[in-house]
Amino acid sequence: MIKKAAVILLAILLLAPLAGTLNGFEKAGGGGGQERGNDVGKAVELREAGWSDWHLGNQLGFYVLTVYNGIEKTTPVIQSIFSGIDIDNDPTTGVDGKDVKVSVFALPLLQPTDDGMVFTLSIAMKVIRLGEEAKNGEFEISLAGSIPFNGLHTFRIGYYSANGEEIPKEMREVVTVVPYIFYDRDPEFYINAEPVFEDGNENVSVILQYSNDAFGEHRVTIDYFPAVNTMIKVSPSLGLNKFGISIERFADVEQTIRIGYAGDFEATLTIEDIPQQMAFTMSFSENYFEYEASDEFNASLNIDYKGMDLLARIEYLPHFIAVNFKQEGYLSINTDERKTRFIVADNLEGPSIYLAITNLSGEAIMRWDTDFDAHGFITIDGFSGLKLEMRANAGNMHFDYYATIKTEHFELRWNLSVPGNIYIDSNNEWLASYHLNFTIDEMFGILIEASMLKANNFVLEWQTSVPFFETSGELQFVGEITFAVMIDGVWYQVFS
Known part of the structure; x- marks a missing residue:
């Protein structure tokens, strides 16, 4: 009507x-x-x-x-x-x-x-x-x-x-x-x-x-x-930080639409490569959002919500995705489409904080140390096969990580002081295309690169600034591996 x-x-x-x-x-x-x-x-x-x-x-x-x-x-x-x-x-x-x-x-x-x-x-x-x-x-x-x-x-x-x-x-x-x-x-x-x-x-x-x-x-x-000739319906749910959007286009033209809403809450959605018809709902709260649609779409969605500290992007829109930032250094994501790529960043161009997840069908929980200093950790629990990329740059700190997590649990912890240690555990399952490059003030750092790697409670320890490395647990890799630790500005190879 x-x-x-x-x-x-x-x-x-x-x-x-x-x-x-x-x-x-x-x-x-x-x-x-x-x-x-x-x-x-x-x-x-x-x-x-x-x-x-x-x-x-x-x-x-x-x-x-x-x-x-x-x-x-x-x-x-x-x-x-x-x-x-x-x-x-x-x-x-x-x-x-x-x-x-x-x-x-x-x-x-x-x-x-x-x-x-x-x-x-x-x-x-x-x-x-x-x-x-x-x-x-x-x-x-x-x-x-x-x-x-x-x-x-x-x-x-x-x-x-x-x-x-x-x-x-x-x-x-x-x-x-x-x-x-x-x-x-x-x-x-x-x-x-x-x-x-x-x-x-x-x-x-x-x-x-x-x-x-x-x-x-x-x-x-x-x-x-x-x-182009377009009909859009916006239905905000008062008091719930939720709104539904439906779009119907009457021309076969590649199009991007940006929708901004300000009322009970404020949000901006940018939808790229829009299909002829689509409908979805989004819910927001502090550092949480949920997207649900009747179908999946080969389109992308950028999300800028006033209550979230970071921007989010979803590439290949699934039926459902929910993302929760409970506190700093915690992210829970649940989606039903492996082709979906989810990204959070502090800005859209040249981000200093960047996290990307793809090949996920189900729920995964990531925790990490937010300071990225000499003492830190990353843990990942959930779906086996998840592909993860993290980047952070602040001052003289550089963190670059990506891997295909073919395990339901992965943990990396580090203490880059003297004495110090590194702990790696992949539940004795393989990680593919593993890369970690982490440096602080060009004084301390970790560099690990391997095409295939798995670890079972592997610990690397050192006691002096010119280190003699001691290991325990198991670490296996396929092909060549680069594993180096920087102490007082000098890189030391773990496996020479």
Whole structure:
């Protein structure tokens, strides 16, 4: 029913320009397989939208805001429809000095659903660019208004085009808000964007802001790279730090979408290589998130949640993945798809802290020393076959580790002082492509490289700064092995 209402509004916009309330005011202003060492994701290449901080407040009526290359103005709705808007204050551009025309339509309805009669608010806006002179400038246009119905419902919708990107020749946007005023249900937001370009698909961002005394303020921003006809539903669960997202695209174009939500919580999701249709839910709490979908998707998802200290990325989206950072140096991950690659890092480009896991089907728990100093450890428990990569760089400390853990338990502990020791245990099972390079201040370090390695309570000890190594337990390897310890800035080979 909600989707049908959006389609009807789009059809109305295509056939005739419809006006909202006349009231207006002037506003002065300005204004699957990856190689090691890759950046966390492509999101570093995506531009940000320069949305203005425009709030309608509690005023009744409808208003249109335009910002073009820093020139900001508010135009009465009726004028924007019949006369157009001069967005650049230049009477020689556009058609008769007008650069865009706007059609708007607001439709509050009571619609029948399985739960009974439900109040919905649908807002539609069509923007037509006139002329070519303002085609590639930085441009933002928003429609804002408020409607009284069992309280005041205030909204803002609009779109943004960055400098150098083609402003759509025509942009049709329909937003439907379902606040479920009379029901104990979470609100739903439907955003349909349908751009028309002259020179192929370009990037566009859209915004939806909605506020009501009963449900608070919600803000959804969506960046399309590039923009094609797309319907997106966002359903936040109030008080639970959870929301559902469904996406339906109507063009076979490779696309990345970034969705930002701010309300009861704040999160930004960047989805790369989106399929034609997908739906999923995400739950968040402090240093915890959970993703669940009805199907697996050959797509990637970047997660930036305000309550988590690190960024996360999922490559090849599974049916289910849950990640828990209980404390510093603890990570629990549970997923059902071996092809999924999970990454956490402190930033997206050139991270100083980086952890990547793949080939996991089930649960694994990793613990590590967070200081990475002369005394430390790594333990891994869980699924056999997990591939793990960890990197950390801070000051003069460098830590680089990767291995295929073909065992349900692995443990590495070190004490790089004098006297000192190293402990390795793989439950007497093999590790493949094992690599560890760890140095501190170019004074202490460990270097281990082997194509195949297994250990059973292996201990390496030394008593002096020029060490004589003593070993106990078992350590086996296939082919050549590099095993060296740095003490006071000098590397010593364990097996010479």
